[in-house]
Structures are given as structure tokens and as C-alpha cells.
Amino acid sequence: PLDVVTVGETMAALRATGSVRLGAPMQLSVAGAEANVAIGLARLGHRAGWVGRVGDDEFGALVLRTLRAEQVDVSHAHLDTDGRPTGLLAREDRIADLVRVAYYRAGSAGSALRTADVLPALNPGVRILHLTGITPALSSSAAEAVRAAAARAAELGIIVCLDVNYRARLWSSAEARQALLPLARMADVLVASADELHLVSEDPSLPEPDAVAALLAQGRSDVVITRGGDGASVSTVRGTVSVPARKVPVVDVVGAGDAFVAGYLSGLLDGLEVEDRLHRAATTGAFAVTTRGDWEGLPTRRDLVLLDQPAGTTLR
Template identity: 35%
Template sequence: MKLDAVTFGESMAMFYANEYGGLHEASTFSKGLAGAESNVACGLARLGFQMGWMSKVGNDQLGSFILQELKKEGVDVSRVIRSQDGNPTGLLLKSKVKEGDPEVTYYRKNSAASTLTAAEYPKDYFQSADHLHVTGIPPALSADMKEFAYYVMKDMKQAGKTISLDPNLRPALWPDQATMAHTINDLAGLADWFFPGIAEGELLTGEKTPEGIADFYLKKGASFVAIKLGKEGAYFKSKESEGYTEGFRVDQIVDTVGAGDGFAVGVISGILDGLPYKDAVQRGNAIGALQVQAPGDMDGLPTREKLAAFLSAQRTVHHKKGDC
């Protein structure tokens, strides 16, 4: 099998509240799929890329649900391992909010995914892909997953594959902030494309400006850095070019979770499509804007047709403004 891109990590069953308020007030929930890496895999699959996702899930009903949902999205899960040691599939509960970030409670300790080891790395499967996408979540889950992340990135780099890294910081999963920053910055040195948010970049580097953050990672060895600036858009820099791209207006934010994954989908797909960096980042802004208008972690990730329609509508709005 030939893949365009591959990723790995922990996916969980997500139960998100149907009523506004705290989790303790919710009486009904909808079920969905959660996981930064599988969000990106599904987003790229919807754009027509051949995607693979590798992990370990529990030998339970929630594990079956995750595999079923990813197959529906056209993501290859043929090398996912079903745990035989009683380790369960993780799950999370998410509140519904009218503004700001939702409350999220995780049940993932000793999950099946956290037991994935470097010895279980399917080298042939990963090396059949042109690109590897990684986030900073797996190395925070366990010593085994941390070793797995390093092993995969080093192997793919040695094989000449391109690698993208989204820090996706989860401070609660790390023993301390210093360990988190050291590990993510170390992994960033193995990546080609790095996608931090502005607050993440400041936390990891101590730099206060997008330019300073980008320079830090370019010196580490990245060839391209795109920094998310929320509604302001994004800043990008490579050895050849740099600049800012505007964000897209969103009339109603439904859920902010998954916006960064949408951005990653846009940028990765743009670069794989051969777009200039600026256009790839602009696509990232667009898909991030679409994602925050949907309730689930990946419900807003578009097909190429929906993306084209959104961009066309945005161009129409800008054109009308220019006529005024």
C-alpha cells in the first residue's frame, strides 16, 4: 500500500454535551471521535489524500468504534493493534459552551495507546508514506510512547520523508513545564514543518514575537514554521520567504477544539499540493475557521468542494467591501 501521509497517536471516544453548562448539569451526550492526529488524518482524507493512522486501541467496544469511524472517513487502520492486556480505549467528556473553550475531562490513564512501544513500529507501513505528521501529545502519555515518537521521527527523517510537528501542548500530561519544553523543542529539531500557536511558542522558547519564535525553530533545523495567531490569522517563515496571512471572519464560534488540527490539515495539504507557503498557510486559516463553526472535534473539516465554496464566498465578501 502506498500512502500520501501517515500519523500515530491516541484517539478516544468523545461524549459531548447537548446542553449548555457544566458537565455536571448535562443530561444527554452525543458520541464522536477525538484525537489530534486522527483529526488530521480524517481532514486530509476528506481532501483526497491516502492516509494512514497507526496506534493501539483496547479490545473493547470503544476501540471498535474508533476503528469503525476512521474507516468511514477513508483512513487506513490496517496496522492498528488491539490490546490483549486489558488496557482500555480512552474516552473524554466535553461540555457545551456559548463562548470560550469547553470543559474537557479525560479518562485515559493506562490506556491501550499509552502502551505502544518502539518494538511495535511497523517500519514498512510508515515508510510507504511520503509524509509523517506528529503532535506533542504521544510523548507526554508515557515513556513507551515517547520512545516510539522519537524512533518513528528519526527513522522517517533518515528515509528522507518530510515531517510536520504540531506541539499541541497538554501541560497536565507532563511532569513539569521544563520537561515539556525540552522534549518538544528536541523533537522540533527532527521536523521539517513546525506549527505552534503564539502562546505555545512563547512558552516553549521564551520569545515574545512570531518572528523570534520562527527564528528559534529555523535554527533548530526546521525548514518552515507557521505560527497560529487566532482570529488574526498566522505568521510564517522559511529560509526563502516570510509574511502574515489574515484570518477569516467567523460569525458564530461553536467549538474551538480542533481549530489547530484544521490549520495543520490546511497547511500540510497545501504543501503536498505544491502551493507556495503563503497559500498553504491561508488554506490552514480557512480550514481552522470552518472547524470552529462545528460541534465535534473534526465535524467542520471540509471536502475540497466545501473548501472551494468557502473560499469563493470569502472572496466575494472581500470584493464587495472593495467596491464600497
Template identity: 40%
Template structure:
């Protein structure tokens, strides 16, 4: 069965410290994995839809670990290549204090950064209802930049719904002098543009939600979802607009992966034919749930988990 949603990009092995404090004092780590695109694919899969992830990993044990783990989450990994010419990327977390993480990346020259458009099965892409793109992949390398733009334009040409989350990573984009042009071009090719408020301010030079939404639509984006963290989310299309308040979270355990969980909630809803407002509401619930669990994907819920979470919220309010 062909995936309803297809995404592509780098997933890395994570070494997650058992203890809090500077890494020089940490001696034990848990091995996990995470990547913006595979996080979304796993989130969509857990919510009952078929998802596929395209990437490249090293032909070694860590590469096998990624493929086996992501396939084990129900995601189609048939389009993931292995290479013996480059290693799988890594990142290490540092938990200085509760709810505050520092991340160190070891991804330069990684297997995923060597992906190219020549590796893409375009029939596989054509079979998807949604192509989800992050703003990380085009800045991994020149070949990844070319790959990303080709996929976005191919999807647009063939009427496939394009979702774009800028996932701004300043350390990565700094070596690309025209990175804003690339991000705005991808926003303009998207049917759904999902920036955070800080990302939008970086791109448009304003933090006014109404102005950001108008400028986003002017670029060519079909719909805009503007995330404002704990405050809530603005959404807009040519037909409708509104605001959804964020759910209150008593304790943030690990904020990494919240945006990817939000995207999974939104996109799974759109696959079900729900309205943009309903999609944002589910995305907000998923985002709230994921920050209460350690790890990038460990807190991604099923539909049953969401219903139980909302039931408990209602019980507290009664």
C-alpha cells in the first residue's frame, strides 16, 4: 500500500544523558533516534495513516538501527538507501537542568547529507496525498538543496498537497547566503505553511500575527498555521481564519519534538478531511502531550491516547 504521506530528510542517532549537568560530568547515555521528518512520519502512522520516509544512512550498525526502529514504528522505509561512503549522523543532548536541553550535532558529511535527486523514485512521490518538507533538509548540502526544490516543484506540478515546516536551524543555514530566499520559495510552493512565531519574524521582519499571515499568503502559501508556543496557534486560509489556545501543561519534561508532533496532528486530520481549525486543535493536543515525555518520538500518541488525555482534562475541569 502506497503511503498517504511521504517525507524525506535526515534522522540521527541520539545519545541522551541519564544524568543532568554538563556533559563532561556525564558517564551514561540512552540511545534513541530523532529527525524532524521521521518524527512526523511516525506521528502520522500512530494516528492511523500510512507514512513513508525517504533518506540515506550509513551502511553500519547505527544505520541499521535507524531503519529497523523507524520501520518498527509502522513507517515505510523502502526508499531509505544505505551507503558505505559516509556515516550515519549523530547528536548528543545535554540536560543542564529540567526542561532545558542543549544539543550538539555531529552531522557534517553524513550519509543523509549526500542524498540527491537521482535517488528519488518519482512514482513513489506521485502516489502520496501529502508531501511534508522541513527547512532542515535543503541546507544539509547543495545536493540536498537541489533535491528539496525538485520534490516541492514536482509535487506542485502534479497536484500533491505540500506541507512545509521551516524548522529553522541557524547553525545549519548560516553557510547558505540565500537561505531566506529558499525558505520563502518553499513557503510559496506550499499548500500549508507552518512556521513558529520566531521563525516567521526572522523571515518577514515582524512579529505581528496578522501581518505574518498576510505576507505568508502573499508568497503563495495556500493555508498558514502560525504557532505561538504556550499561547496558542493562529490559522488562516483564503476562506477562514481563527485562533486556537494551547493546552496547559503542568510540567515540560522535554520540549524537543513538540513541533513535529503538532505537524503530525495537523496532517493526520487533513488526511481525514477535517477542517483546518479541527486540524490545529488536534495538533495542539499532540504538541502538549509530547513535551511531557522524554525523547523525540516516545510521547507521540495514538488516537486512543488523545481521547484518554482529553477525557482526563475534562474530568479535572468538572
């Protein structure tokens, strides 16, 4: 069985080096928060699978081929035969450190995800189901699929990880809160950036430490709060542990959260203590930040120690 099943939409991703309206050249890859996590885990040697829908088109073929090449299991991925296209994302590095993303995913194959697509992947023996708050924003059937998957995972004793991943281009925060609160109630590991925490807190007015304490009291095992360049913390019943972000030259922050989650879940699978899980997460997150692309620069297990080398090292 797989160690980790991820569920979501994986899109073709066009990355412009410069301004799209001026005809900047674009590079083609794939992107999707859950696929990024699956790739991150597979690079670290875990058995990770991705469940979702792609169109029966060339972008869909690219998505599946890329995931296969990264050793991500796609045996539960589906080809949409109703003519829906694979979703597309265009990203533009508009000014030095500001990225603008446009989605072309309304009515996509990925957004047509349904419960029957997902449940067959949740076999006994799977250890973690990883979900994000992006998928329920895609359609009502996708929202239902994610809810059903979390419920089935809970029945089977599979750890449920939910990364809030709020995308303002997909829905309002009020809509997100309505969908994510019940999902968060089924999560064991809950990951949110500090400014997303209110979306999964029963009382959104609580200050962060109280909101985290309430989530733990309601049954979450690990509440992970990420703060970008200011590091991250994890709270469990045994207390709160924090790590600073690893100091690396920042090249591209997109995908850093997914890389962080991959590192954290990898640590969980390896039975590491909270501090060591967090350290691995900070390391994989730093790899994402210091390389171009959502997932291309993620480390293999052997690569993990590279960040312990002094800056400017040449290994030969």
C-alpha cells in the first residue's frame, strides 16, 4: 500500500519570464499543491500517490507522465472522458519578488472530481491522506469528494492532514470558512499559515495561541503554523516547538508551503519527534524557496544535508 495518498487538481503550468502581455517566453511544467506534496514525499523515498482527474488531452498526458517520472503512483488518477480539459495555470513574475497567477480551471477535468474517484485509493494500510483547502473550492462534487475521503480515512485509522491553502482567486474567505471548518474537524494534522488560522477556528476572533489550544482540545494532534521567512511552529498536547526559516537565497517562494508539508509528513512517516519533523520541514521548504519551480528543486533524501554546507560550497 501507499504511505500517503494526496487528492487534488494538478494543472499544466505556464511560467512567463517577464510580462505576459508583451509576449514573454513561457516554460511549461505542471503544478498543483497536492501533487507538489506527493512529489516531495516520493523524492524522499516514500510511496506517495496522487488522486485526481485530468483531461484526455496533451496537458493531461504531461501531468501523468511527470508524476510517473517522479515515482508518484497514479493508478487511481482518472482521465475525464466527458471532454473537460486539464486545468491550466499561468504565472508571471511581474516584479522582482511578486508573482501573479491566473487560473484557467473553471469547468476543468480536475474540478469534476467526485467521491467515487477517491474512495478506492483509501485502502487499509495507507498511513496518511493529505488534503488541501484548494480542492473543495473547485466545485461542489470536489468538496464532497474531499469530505467523503476524510471521513473514510478516519474510519480506517488513516491520519488526515489538511493544509488550509486559502486561494482568494477561487472563493471568498466566508465560503472557505464554511467548507473548511467541517473538514478541519476531521483532520489530525492541520497546517495553516498564521493568517489562515481564522478560517479553521470555531471562534475566529481568538488570538493565535488560544485558537491553537482550542484546535488541540477539539482533537487535532498536530497544529502546524507557518510564517514564511519567519519560520514555523507545531503544537501538540506536549507543547509548542518552533523553528526559524533556514537562511537561503530566495529564488521562488511558490511551492514552499507544499515542500514544507512534504518534509513534515516525511518526518511523521519516519517516526521522528516533533522537533525533527519540523527541522525536516524547514529544510524541504528551504529547498523550494531557493530553487525555481513549484517542485523541481525538491530534495532527495541524500540531498537533505546539502543545506548544512556553508553558502558558496562547490562539492567535487
